[in-house]
Amino acid sequence: MNLRNEVYKxxxxxxxxxxxxxxxxxxxxxxLFWPVIGLLSVGLMGAYLNLEENYLAFILIGAVxxxxxxxxxxxVAYVLLFDIWSKSLRYTFVTPISIFNMLFGAWxxxxxxxFIAFLILLICSEFLFDLNLLIQPFGVLLFxxxxxxxxxxxxxxxxxxxxxxxxxAEVAAWTLTAxxxxxxxxxxxxxxxxxxxxxxxxxxxxTHFLEFYRSFYNFPxxxxxxxLMGFLLSFVLLFFxxxxxxxxxxxxxxxxxxxxxxx
Amino acid sequence: xxxxxxxxxxxxxxxxxxxxxxxxxxxxxxxxxxxxxxLGPNGAGKTTLISLMATLLRQTKGRIEVLGYDAIKDLKEIxxxxxIASGNPNLIWSLTVYENLRxxxxxxxxxxxxxxxxxxKEFELEEFRNVEFNRLSTGNKQKxxxxxxxxxxxxxxxxxxxxxxxxxxxxxxxREKIQSLQKDLGITVVLTTHYMSExxxxxDRIAFINRGKIVAEGTKEELKxxxxxxxxxxxxxxxxxxxxxxxxxxMVERDGNLLSFYVDSAESRLWDLAKEVAKFGRIKNxxxxxxxxxxxxxxxxx
Ligand SMILES: Nc1ncnc2c1ncn2[C@@H]1O[C@H](COP(=O)(O)OP(=O)(O)O)[C@@H](O)[C@H]1O
Ligand SMILES: [Mg+2]
Numbered sequence: 013m014n015l016r017n018e019v020y021k022x023x024x025x026x027x028x029x030x031x032x033x034x035x036x037x038x039x040x041x042x043x044l045f046w047p048v049i050g051l052l053s054v055g056l057m058g059a060y061l062n063l064e065e066n067y068l069a070f071i072l073i074g075a076v077x078x079x080x081x082x083x084x085x086x087x088v089a090y091v092l093l094f095d096i097w098s099k100s101l102r103y104t105f106v107t108p109i110s111i112f113n114m115l116f117g118a119w120x121x122x123x124x125x126x127f128i129a130f131l132i133l134l135i136c137s138e139f140l141f142d143l144n145l146l147i148q149p150f151g152v153l154l155f156x157x158x159x160x161x162x163x164x165x166x167x168x169x170x171x172x173x174x175x176x177x178x179x180x181a182e183v184a185a186w187t188l189t190a191x192x193x194x195x196x197x198x199x200x201x202x203x204x205x206x207x208x209x210x211x212x213x214x215x216x217x218x219t220h221f222l223e224f225y226r227s228f229y230n231f232p233x234x235x236x237x238x239x240l241m242g243f244l245l246s247f248v249l250l251f252f253x254x255x256x257x258x259x260x261x262x263x264x265x266x267x268x269x270x271x272x273x274x275x
Numbered sequence: 276x277x278x279x280x281x282x283x284x285x286x287x288x289x290x291x292x293x294x295x296x297x298x299x300x301x302x303x304x305x306x307x308x309x310x311x312x313x314l315g316p317n318g319a320g321k322t323t324l325i326s327l328m329a330t331l332l333r334q335t336k337g338r339i340e341v342l343g344y345d346a347i348k349d350l351k352e353i354x355x356x357x358x359i360a361s362g363n364p365n366l367i368w369s370l371t372v373y374e375n376l377r378x379x380x381x382x383x384x385x386x387x388x389x390x391x392x393x394x395x396k397e398f399e400l401e402e403f404r405n406v407e408f409n410r411l412s413t414g415n416k417q418k419x420x421x422x423x424x425x426x427x428x429x430x431x432x433x434x435x436x437x438x439x440x441x442x443x444x445x446x447x448x449x450r451e452k453i454q455s456l457q458k459d460l461g462i463t464v465v466l467t468t469h470y471m472s473e474x475x476x477x478x479d480r481i482a483f484i485n486r487g488k489i490v491a492e493g494t495k496e497e498l499k500x501x502x503x504x505x506x507x508x509x510x511x512x513x514x515x516x517x518x519x520x521x522x523x524x525x526m527v528e529r530d531g532n533l534l535s536f537y538v539d540s541a542e543s544r545l546w547d548l549a550k551e552v553a554k555f556g557r558i559k560n561x562x563x564x565x566x567x568x569x570x571x572x573x574x575x576x577x
Pocket of ligand 2: 436
């Protein structure tokens with residue numbers, strides 16, 4: 013395996029996502045418009061309810077997480093969808109790429125978009141709500157990396173579902189994030205969730221990344237080291253999801269899904 | 276040395292509710308550095324076979340060897356050396372000619388803009404360099420699809436009905452292009468088509484495929500003999516007619532008192548044939564029908 017070749021193969025997907033985003037006004041819109049709307053509405057609600065500063069931070073962190081995750085997961089989830097919509101799947105899979113080049117390349121661009129969205133939200137919360145979201149810069153970077161890993165998790169899952177169930181799974185790209193959000197305590201601590209659901213929430217890395225960020229504002233976390241917990245869970249989940257994806261891809265070759273998506 | 280070897284290849288598409296046998300026991304050897312044609316009617320299994328050889332599908336049973344590599348175990352080795360272009364011209368819609376080629380060359384691990392520029396020139400796409408794929412004419416889409424198939428300097432190129440849906444003059448130019456590319460680069464080309472004339476013009480060897488089976492395979496000259504069966508003369512007699520050998524008759528089918536003769540030309544053979552048959556009994560009815568390619572395939576499949 014030639015490292016330089018692998019880098020180019022991966023960057024091929026980054027390049028493609030970049031061009032498509034550049035060309036499509038609506039995907040650009042997604043990076044800027046919805047995150048700002050989300051932050052504004054939640055922030056204004058906070059102002060109306062006269063929240064103390066750390067509670068305002070609590071809900072704004074929720075709004076920021078939602079947006080950054082939404083923006084960065086789309087790139088990974090779309091990596092197969094672009095080909096499916098254009099019926100060009102066979103031309104991607106006839107090249108010597110691996111599914112990891114594909115996911116990782118798209119993810120890089122998703123992370124870049126997510127990072128830009130985060131910077132915009134950082135500035136907005138500073139100027140509009142007088143709230144500093146960057147009180148621990150290194151911690152915030154770790155948190156962002158955690159969100160990007162969650163984006164990879166959702167994207168990988170969507171790709172597998174698309175290969176297994178076809179077009180019908182397209183909807184997964186949007187709904188998975190929403191379900192994650194509900195479970196992970198986006199605007200509330202997970203202790204509010206009924207037991208049973210709470211245990212599921214505990215298994216999702218995003219829960220811990222949210223708690224990690226909120227711990228900068230003195231909110232308690234369900235584990236001693238939420239960042240570590242989040243990363244461990246992420247890597248375990250990704251490991252299994254990658255196995256599922258490899259299986260789904262082999263299944264697609266046996267079932268003719270790839271050629272079917274190309275006609 | 277062959278470029279592709281298929282041994283007893285089966286492809287069954289299974290879904291929850293149905294099972295479709297698309298290929299049943301294909302044996303095929305494709306020689307190196309020639310144009311090989313897979314000719315067959317719609318639904319015969321051409322796309323399935325070509326996709327298996329291009330590693331986009333995985334066979335249910337049997338062995339496929341491409342350029343000396345196993346199509347199940349050595350996917351990457353094969354993929355580096357082959358490419359494919361289909362007559363359904365679909366690439367990412369919003370990418371321009373340049374961007375599409377650049378994207379695909381990156382997927383081969385190549386970061387050489389010169390290769391991309393060269394292809395644009397070679398395929399006469401300079402004028403459309405910055406035009407998005409969905410704005411191109413069908414002919415130019417087809418050119419781009421073909422250009423894309425050469426980004427990795429392949430040894431073996433699969434073309435799945437490359438001239439499908441093109442106007443005759445555009446199709447003709449594309450055929451000439453395929454021919455000159457094959458000659459200049461000395462590569463192996465495997466193409467599918469359901470046009471007899473296209474296979475005849477382009478291919479050094481042709482395999483007929485029908486209902487998932489290879490029915491006949493050979494050089495043009497070898498196949499010509501079979502394809503001389505132009506007409507089918509059916510004669511009804513009231514007596515048993517023994518075996519006989521007649522000029523211009525390739526095959527005789529018997530169904531009770533019905534005798535069907537496959538001949539090169541009904542016009543020149545009918546009189547002799549009727550005279551010969553009349554020696555054994557009274558002729559009650561004679562009909563003449565043109566044999567179509569599918570009749571020949573079916574006859575050969577038996
Ligand atoms: N992905 C698939 N799933 C199920 N059946 C398929 C699939 N692809 C092709 N078939 C069926 O297999 C047969 C052969 O198809 P194909 O290889 O596309 O033929 P051709 O290219 O010669 O027209 C057809 O009956 C077709 O309906
Ligand atoms: Mg076909």
